[in-house]
Amino acid sequence: xxxxxxxxxxxxxxxxxxxxxxxxxxxxxxxxxxxxxxxxxxxxxxxxxxxxxxxxxxxxxxxxxxxxxxxxxxxxxxxxxxxxxxxxxxxxxxxxxxxxxxxxxxxxxxxxxxxxxxxxxxxxxxxxxxxxxxxxxxxxxxxxxxxxxxxxxxxxxxxxxxxxxxxxxxxxxxxxxxxxxxxxxxxxxxxxxxxxxxxxxxxxxxxxxxxxxxxxxxxxxxxxxxxxxxxxxxxxxxxxxxxxxxxxxxxxxxxxxxxxxxxxxxxxxxxxxxxxxxxxxxxxxxxxx
Amino acid sequence: xxxxxxxxxxxxxxxxxxxxxxxxxxxxxxxxxxxxxxxxxxxxxxxxxxxxxxxxxxxxxxxxxxxxxxxxxxxxxxxxxxxxxxxxxxxxxxxxxxxxxxxxxxxxxxxxxxxxxxxxxxxxxxxxxxxxxxxxxxxxxxxxxxxxxxxxxxxxxxxxxxxxxxxxxxxxxxxxxxxxxxxxxxxxxxxxxxxxxxxxxxxxxxxxxxxxxxxxxxxxxxxxxxxxxxxxxxxxxxxxxxxxxxxxxxxxxxxxxxxxxxxxxxxxxxxxxxxxxxxxxxxxxxxxxxxxxxxxxxxxxxxxxxxxxxxxxxxxxxxxxxxxxxxxxxxxxxxxxxxxxxxxxxxxxxxxxxxxxxxxxxxxxxxxxxxxxxxxxxxxxxxxxxxxxxxxxxxxxxxxxxxxxxxxxxxxxx
Numbered sequence: 001x002x003x004x005x006x007x008x009x010x011x012x013x014x015x016x017x018x019x020x021x022x023x024x025x026x027x028x029x030x031x032x033x034x035x036x037x038x039x040x041x042x043x044x045x046x047x048x049x050x051x052x053x054x055x056x057x058x059x060x061x062x063x064x065x066x067x068x069x070x071x072x073x074x075x076x077x078x079x080x081x082x083x084x085x086x087x088x089x090x091x092x093x094x095x096x097x098x099x100x101x102x103x104x105x106x107x108x109x110x111x112x113x114x115x116x117x118x119x120x121x122x123x124x125x126x127x128x129x130x131x132x133x134x135x136x137x138x139x140x141x142x143x144x145x146x147x148x149x150x151x152x153x154x155x156x157x158x159x160x161x162x163x164x165x166x167x168x169x170x171x172x173x174x175x176x177x178x179x180x181x182x183x184x185x186x187x188x189x190x191x192x193x194x195x196x197x198x199x200x201x202x203x204x205x206x207x208x209x210x211x212x213x214x215x216x217x218x219x220x221x222x223x224x225x226x227x228x229x230x231x232x233x234x235x236x237x238x239x240x241x242x243x244x245x246x247x248x249x250x251x252x253x254x255x256x257x258x259x260x261x262x263x264x265x266x267x268x269x270x271x272x273x274x275x276x277x278x279x280x281x282x283x284x285x286x287x288x289x
Numbered sequence: 290x291x292x293x294x295x296x297x298x299x300x301x302x303x304x305x306x307x308x309x310x311x312x313x314x315x316x317x318x319x320x321x322x323x324x325x326x327x328x329x330x331x332x333x334x335x336x337x338x339x340x341x342x343x344x345x346x347x348x349x350x351x352x353x354x355x356x357x358x359x360x361x362x363x364x365x366x367x368x369x370x371x372x373x374x375x376x377x378x379x380x381x382x383x384x385x386x387x388x389x390x391x392x393x394x395x396x397x398x399x400x401x402x403x404x405x406x407x408x409x410x411x412x413x414x415x416x417x418x419x420x421x422x423x424x425x426x427x428x429x430x431x432x433x434x435x436x437x438x439x440x441x442x443x444x445x446x447x448x449x450x451x452x453x454x455x456x457x458x459x460x461x462x463x464x465x466x467x468x469x470x471x472x473x474x475x476x477x478x479x480x481x482x483x484x485x486x487x488x489x490x491x492x493x494x495x496x497x498x499x500x501x502x503x504x505x506x507x508x509x510x511x512x513x514x515x516x517x518x519x520x521x522x523x524x525x526x527x528x529x530x531x532x533x534x535x536x537x538x539x540x541x542x543x544x545x546x547x548x549x550x551x552x553x554x555x556x557x558x559x560x561x562x563x564x565x566x567x568x569x570x571x572x573x574x575x576x577x578x579x580x581x582x583x584x585x586x587x588x589x590x591x592x593x594x595x596x597x598x599x600x601x602x603x604x605x606x607x608x609x610x611x612x613x614x615x616x617x618x619x620x621x622x623x624x625x626x627x628x629x630x631x632x633x634x635x636x637x638x639x640x641x642x643x644x645x646x647x648x649x650x651x652x653x654x655x656x657x658x659x660x661x662x663x664x665x666x667x668x669x670x671x672x673x674x675x676x677x678x679x680x681x682x683x684x685x686x687x688x689x690x691x692x693x694x695x696x697x698x699x700x701x702x703x
Contacts, residue, residue: 117531
């Protein structure tokens, strides 16, 4: 029984990391229709920004979060302005372009910082565990879970309770008519892309103390993030959250019942079945394109 | 892998058949003449400087290149300089085989030094055997290979585990939890570990493999917590090992009660893990950077002054370094006008020399007699050697396979 609770917590922890990575992707993909293959590299940039802030400025992971968000968002903003913006009419080409950007970012970090794994220490005040009976929960993982829920909440508020969110939803529904009402669709897209990139940066910062910080770290993560977005349904925040939770818990369940290798296969097979019967994901947004 | 081996042999037979049918002597003597020509001795370096394995292979490249420069600065061999020809196979096995061919045929290298992963070694193997060249492979590996054209500088399973397992069982207990990445090296090591455990009366609680690059170990850690093994026997590599060590530490599992004993964790991984999280755990290897010999002091000093004060040496870069010196010593025994890879190989067999780890010896089976050690990681990122083998340990690449033996005549099955 202990194993069940501990594993449920492990699933929650996996889900929180998935959610925070997928959220940025879901926003960019769901709202702009851009399949951003450089998303994993934004995560990687976030991790390296955290490393740089810790090594050269002595900032802790948590203190560095706002700076990392701004830094990666700025990179995202520039990339959107320079490249992605020119390709909105050619959605398929954005795949190739963002993939190329990803490779460039990866190699730039490799050449600039070096290929070997970097060390980022976790916050000391979050070390240790909370134990409730046999259930052992790492404080840092609890923090990541709380933080991911917070980011989800903040994003939801941004989308539904602010003027920017209203403009964004208007642009998603009908770009042409929105522009007739004086909304600068271009700017809305730029900010959205930057926001998504910034979220990826935060994800990178949060996972560095647990994972290995290397130039290729984003490649595997972006695949998982895409799975979450596809299962959740395009453009749906709640769908993304539900899908992250589902995939996290199912991964944890399979990996304890079978093992991590077969568990992964089982999860992927499950996703294939799911999109066979629900091609638009669990919670498709009801916007007509 | 099997398929590659098969193709390799098939390729070798193919050429032999072809050679038999055509007028080969001209071809062969042509090759022989080419090796001796020139004022310098061309040596191939085939380590990935880009791509996924570059992190480790770059350090091997650096160590090998440093040895070459040291030898040249001291006057070279027979008055000839070693000329390093550097190729970057970009972490891709097919490119390894292509670049190896280029080094062996176009550049007429008498030996090529390279590879970290087994996959890349096996990609180069058919080319090397077909061209009767010599490939110096510095990495510890899973054994079960017996090529007459590869000089193996790293440990095979019996050299990593023979002193380790009895010590683990005696000091920590008999209940072992195996965790490794899902590929051939961890499986062969665990296979040999089970044989030793059977003799020692030990027990394998769980044997688990995660995909290469796997980075979330919360399930594994939960299972370890539930099963409470005495020792975790790890063959995780690279990033997986770094992530595992960090999460193990974050879960506050105590190295005094449940130490992780790794066959693959070196100074490089520990640097990324962070000294605090690595401290108290163990690694088994023939070399640690902290090894206290004059040869090692010189090696570490030179390495640091050349590549930066925070650079580290480790058990594979040490082998990449000493293999160049083994190569040099073999060259010195030969007539400089008549160098060939096979002559170098025959001259190298039985040769002993002082390496940073201790005095090593090349076995007739082309593997190396090494000095296995067990080190405990300290919070400064260095290992403290707490167990040292009493003598050199003989390499037995087929230790887990009774009836098969790798000898000076190749693989012998009884």
